[in-house]
Amino acid sequence: MSEGGLEKCELCDSPGGEVIWENAICRVVLVADADYPGFCRVILNRHLREMTDLPHKERMQLMTVVFAVESAVRRLYQPDKVNLASLGNMTPHVHWHLIPRWRDDRQFPQPIWAATQRASAATPRQLVEGRQLGDQIIAALRIT
Amino acid sequence: MSEGGLEKCELCDSPGGEVIWENAICRVVLVADADYPGFCRVILNRHLREMTDLPHKERMQLMTVVFAVESAVRRLYQPDKVNLASLGNMTPHVHWHLIPRWRDDRQFPQPIWAATQRASAATPRQLVEGRQLGDQIIAALRIT
Numbered sequence: 076m077s078e079g080g081l082e083k084c085e086l087c088d089s090p091g092g093e094v095i096w097e098n099a100i101c102r103v104v105l106v107a108d109a110d111y112p113g114f115c116r117v118i119l120n121r122h123l124r125e126m127t128d129l130p131h132k133e134r135m136q137l138m139t140v141v142f143a144v145e146s147a148v149r150r151l152y153q154p155d156k157v158n159l160a161s162l163g164n165m166t167p168h169v170h171w172h173l174i175p176r177w178r179d180d181r182q183f184p185q186p187i188w189a190a191t192q193r194a195s196a197a198t199p200r201q202l203v204e205g206r207q208l209g210d211q212i213i214a215a216l217r218i219t
Numbered sequence: 220m221s222e223g224g225l226e227k228c229e230l231c232d233s234p235g236g237e238v239i240w241e242n243a244i245c246r247v248v249l250v251a252d253a254d255y256p257g258f259c260r261v262i263l264n265r266h267l268r269e270m271t272d273l274p275h276k277e278r279m280q281l282m283t284v285v286f287a288v289e290s291a292v293r294r295l296y297q298p299d300k301v302n303l304a305s306l307g308n309m310t311p312h313v314h315w316h317l318i319p320r321w322r323d324d325r326q327f328p329q330p331i332w333a334a335t336q337r338a339s340a341a342t343p344r345q346l347v348e349g350r351q352l353g354d355q356i357i358a359a360l361r362i363t
Contacts, residue, residue: 159305
């Protein structure tokens, strides 16, 4: 349930995926998507709609986590590109999508929300456990 | 031309739109899209591919501008939602899309890259000049 609101919010009511790292402000979940291994979401714990609804300090603390996840994903999965997005049209509770992209993935070079460009890549991507990714996030936060 | 690279980069070779605000690190351009008035891009001046290719300080300075633009756009256009995205699959030069969204816009609640959901809104959106938006960005940066 959103703070003080009557509408149900799935990111208030559930973790939103396999939690691989968390702190007081946010949690990082691994999205189960065979086409995009390493796809993570960084979800704000409290229910706010926009990044600019957050106080400056907390906003930057959240971005520090987003970029630590980007570093961890780049290190472990070595994607051709990383896509970052905070949309929330359907679930207006601040959360960041962090999507590793490959030149032969289903939608490249389109965003993953666009029409499919091709079948899944013939060569399966490297699979990494959530725990390994969590360890890399901790390592990336240490050197921030 | 990208720094030290042989490939042409349109965000190195051109401003990428009507520049409404700039500093040493980046520029803000207004995107001419009748469906999404207030659609801006925040473009890094130097040619880097990912946010984590930037040093921490510069990364946070760039995000401070992104959020100042979000504040300015919210104040002037009062959208139902703001979408933020750094993709760069086609133009791998760091730039942020900042897209004001309305419940009756062409793609809502889908991302703007997804299939069209309906015709353009019957009521035209408020139009704001680039100069007004630039002034609001300056005001938002003052209180950051």
